[in-house]
Amino acid sequence: MTEVRVPTLGESVTEATVATWFKKPGDAVAVDEMLCELETDKVTVEVPAPAAGTLAEIIAAEGETVGVDALLAVISEGAAAAAPAPKQETGAQAAPQSNEVKMTDVMVPTLGESVAEATVSTWFKKVGDTVAQDEMLCELETDKVSVEVPAPCAGVLTEIVAPEGTTVDASAKLAVIAEGASAGAAAPAAAAAPAAAAPAASGAKDVENAxxxxxxxxxxxxxxxxxxxxxxxxxxxxxxxxxxxxKPAVSIAPAPAAAPRGPVNADDAAREERVKMTRLRATIARRLKDAQNTAAMLTTYNEVDMTEVMALRNTYKDAFEKKHGVRMGFMSFFTKACCHALKEVPEVNAEIDGGDIVYKHYVHMGVAAGTPTGLVVPVIRDADQMSFADIEKAIAEKGKRARDGKLSMAEMQGGTFTISNGGVYGSLMSSPILNPPQSGILGMHKIQDRPMVINGEIKIRPMMYLALSYDHRIVDGKGAVTFLVRVKEALEDPRRLLMDL
CATH class of the missing domain: 4.10.320.10 (E3-binding domain)
Structure with missing residues (x-):
């Protein structure tokens, strides 16, 4: 007789509840075959058979609370040889023994410290497909980025646990792969997967909960x-x-304060398309509305003559690209100008934390980028310490990653100030919305030739409107105007940036 006892549960865990018995008295068991499942305050513990034989007696029934090392059951080793033998005669039992197929779980990858869940947006493989190691299986969508899930091993996809549209947490199982199996060998398992899923879909669940x-x-x-x-x-x-x-009652909320639709006639309804809001779009809507509700947001405007910046860029752009391998754009000038202005007006680079104002003696510059799925803001860390070339390289690299949906959560966190360039879409003027908890965002716009009075003469100059939206709770009007003037001065005479004036 071999005793089955409660295994070690952890230093601070002294008891557990018997959740499920997977064997009953008289059943044959193999070594390490799972006998039962214990439930503690934090985790579920599986109890394997310490020896082969027959389960003679269950001491602790389901629902009983047991202490560490308590007796759970007794295994009679004498009947071990005889009991498993008849089971080998059936095809269903013999197949796993002969194929030696290892089942590997596909889990949700690391999403980021502040991300608790994601939505399965697309499966690129279906049950029964052969997959190679690291081949992309599916794509998850979080509040800000899309995350690709590669295959952890080569084999056959035998089960999809989380279909498209399912919301999963950071530790959820997505699928199961028969490792090393061929399509033919894994076909029975693949075929069984939909059948097994059918009762769950219909609500006929026959599994007893803990x-x-x-x-x-x-x-x-x-x-x-x-x-x-x-x-x-x-x-x-x-x-x-x-x-x-x-969890909140609704995992993907619609745009805040969205008014219900009015009546729509049948002809119009037939020509409409209704698409569920993505997590990214819902998050954008919620965060932008939160910014309006929380901050005392105000926008001030100015205009800048881009003549000198454009001349400098035209003079050195070829040499710049040849030496640094990246094109010289306007964003590096604006980033440098903003970093320069933030030193003089530090409250624009600060944030409110409860009853405190946190001043940042560094600039992590957020650069808003439009993508096919929505607006994202990758962050260029320590932009105030970077050269023009380093800034251009960082913007180009992060912009490409943003468009490809490859940005990680870490690359979009920690920004202290943001620049948004609506001018690339032709915007002449706009009022950007703050990116909480930041206290300032600069809006760039289209460069347009306009008649300007220069030294008493009317001349055509390439002009751009600038807009600074700021949190009036900590940034006064004087500070906001001073910030914009310093940006304007630096751009109209780029030599000031080199001289730190």
């Missing part, structure tokens, strides 16, 4: 259908209920 999970759902009034189970066969565990209770 007792503590049922109790917690009853206490909090949570519908079991709204909880995603992480236990065996989708069994809902206590931690699943706690995670569901911590």
């Amino acid at each position: 007792p503590s999970a049922n109790k917690l759902m009853a206490e909090k009034g949570i519908d079991p259908a709204s909880v995603q189970g992480s236990g065996k066969d989708g069994r809902i565990m206590k931690e699943d209920v706690m995670a569901a209770a911590a």
Whole structure:
């Protein structure tokens, strides 16, 4: 007789609840075959068979609370040889023994410290497809970026756990791959996957949830259908209920304060297309509205004569590109000019934290970039310490990554000030919205020839309107105007940047 006891649960864990028995008395068991599942306050623990034989007796039934090293069951080793043998005669039992196929879970990759969930936007493979290691399986969409999920191994995709449109947390399982299998070998498993998923889709769930999970759902009034189970066969565990209770009621919210639609006649409705708002677009809507609701936002304007910058750029652009391998644009001039102005007006580079004002003695410049899926703001860290060439290289590289959806969360966090260039789309003037918790954002616009009075004479000059939106709670009008004037001065005489004037 071999005793099955509670394994070590952790230094601070002294007891657990028997959640599920996967064997019953009289069943044959193999060494390391899972017998039962224990549930602690934080994790689920599987208990394997310490020896082969027959499960003679279950001491601790489901729902019982047991301490560390408590006796769970007894295995009779004498019947081990006889019990498994008949099971080898059936094709269903023999196949896994002969194929030696290892099943590998595809998990959600690291999303970032502040990202708790994502939505499965696209599957590029279907069940039964052969996949190569590192081949892209699917794409996840978070609040800000798209994340590609590569195959952790080569084999056959046997199951898709999270179909398109599913919201998954940072530790969720997405799919299962039969590692090393060929398409033919994994076909039975692949075919079985849709069949296994059918009861869940129809709501006919025959898996008993953990007792503590049922109790917690009853206490909090949570519908079991709204909880995603992480236990065996989708069994809902206590931690699943706690995670569901911590989530907001709606994971993807519509644009804030959106008024309901009025009545639409049938002819118009037939010519409309309704598309669910993406997580990125919903986040943009929410953050922009939050900025308007939270900050005392005000915008001040000025205009800049771009003659000197354009002349300098035309003179040195070929030599600049030849030496540095990147084109000289206008953004490096504006970035340098802003960094220069922020030194004189530091409150524009600050933020409010509760009852404090946090002044930043560095500039992490956010550069707004339009992408096919929405606006993102990659951050150029320590832009005040960079050369023109370094800034141009960083902007080009991050702009390309933004358009390709390759930006990580870390690359869009920590900005202290933002520049938005609506001029690339032809905008003549606009009022940019703050990027919280920042206190300032500069809006660039289209360069347009206009008649200007220069030394008493009317001349045609390439002019650009500038707009600074700022948080009036910590930036006074004098500071905002001074900032714009310093930017204007630096651009109209770029030599001031070199002389730090």
